[in-house]
Amino acid sequence: MNKVITTDQYHRDDRLLAWADQVRASCVPMVFRTESNQGFRGEISSVNTGEVCVSRIAAVDHIAAHDWEEVRRTADDYLLVSIQVEGRGAIEQDARTAFVAPTDMVLFDSSRNFVWHFSGTHYTIRFPRKALQNLVPCGRQHTAVTIPAATGLRKIAADHIATLHRELSLDNGTVACRARLTDVTANLVALALADYFNTIALPNSNVKEMHLLRARTLIKDRIHEPELGPEQIADELGVSSRYLYRLFAEVGESIGEIICTTRLNGCAEWLQQRAFANRSITDIAMVWGFNNASHFSRTFRRHFGMSARDYRAKYRDAV
Missing domain, CATH: 1.10.10 (Arc Repressor Mutant, subunit A)
Structure with missing residues (x-):
């Protein structure tokens, strides 16, 4: 069933409190601040596909903060995706800020604090973490990143969200299949995110x-x-x-061997270049992620068949 809340039905002094209650129900707990002289105005229309909540949110410019106190008040563990429809906003999380314009997507995580500079209209999709985490990487480097969604898989996902919200709002015979739509929506959004983060090489990748x-x-x-x-x-x-x-x-x-070999090859490349001739071998090893000089020396000799010092001399003499 579609649940629509508009602040116009509340007294001006009660609007932010009513807004906070609805945002808590459809997204996550947040505290709000607005500097509008006209008072706060907003509308949220939320539908559910079983575990996934899709909301269409429109409001005057304001700031919403999911701070550490609100993180502790969040009953469940969610990943959220926002798709901007109108206006321009921004989300801050994990020391980054994603500036979003119409059709842009952004991922954010309820388990850590974030700040939402809200403007215009957008869809927000709230997923239980388990619905997305096994389908696509959702680490700290993926949050608060602007994801253009105007073309390709991302546009398909964005269009699906808009259509899903509209059809479930009408409630015309779709109730029986709502649980199935949870998996469809999660998979489609995961594909869109993976497409942007370059995790899919071919359309048939699993x-x-x-x-x-x-x-x-x-x-x-x-x-x-x-x-x-x-x-x-x-x-x-x-x-x-x-x-x-x-x-x-x-x-x-072996993932351990891949990491080690990548570091050794990086060190070897620097040892060959005159641009790094004044940097000590130990310094080069540390820059490339080794944290023990003796371990580096043994590993380098075993991999290249000579010491790092001899390897550098070999290429210096060849110049």
């Missing part, structure tokens, strides 16, 4: 291939971080370490 591709991307992007390892990558992907090890083993690879 979830395992998405996880493999995203894991390799994480290794490339964060190889300079000493703490990077299988456990951290598994955490970012929202999967277990055991699953991640098995995933690479199925394609005849």
Whole structure:
């Protein structure tokens, strides 16, 4: 059943409180601030597909904060996706700000604080974490990122959300299939997010291939971080370490060896270049994520058949 709340039915002094109650029910608890001299005005229209709540929200410009106190008050663990329809807004989370214009999407996480600079109209889809986390990476690097949704898979997902909200609002015979729509909606939104985050190589890629591709991307992007390892990558992907090890083993690879080899190759490339001739070998090793000079020396010699010092000399003499 479609639930529509408009602040016009409340006294001006009660509108923000009524708004907060409805936002808590359809999204997550938040505290609000507005500087409008005309008073707060907004409308929320919410429908449910079983576990997924889809809301069409329109309001005057305001700021909504899901701070640590509100995080503690959130009964369940949610991932939320917003699709801007009109106006321009912004969401801050995990030290980033996503500025969104019409058709843009953004992912945010109820388990951590965020600030929403709200303007115009948008759809917000609230997923239980379990509905999305096994379909697509939903780590900290994916939140508060502007995701253009004007074309391709992302447009299909955005159009699906709008159509879903409209049809469920009419309540014309769709009640029986609402539970099925939960899986359809989660899969379609996951495909749209994965499409943007470059986790799908081919249209027929499955979830395992998405996880493999995203894991390799994480290794490339964060190889300079000493703490990077299988456990951290598994955490970012929202999967277990055991699953991640098995995933690479199925394609005849070791994720630990991939990380080590990537670091060694990066060090070797720098040792070959005159631009890094004044940097010590230990410094280069540390930049590429090694945190122990003796371990680096042994590993480098075993991989390249010579010491890092001899390797640098070999290429220096060749110039």
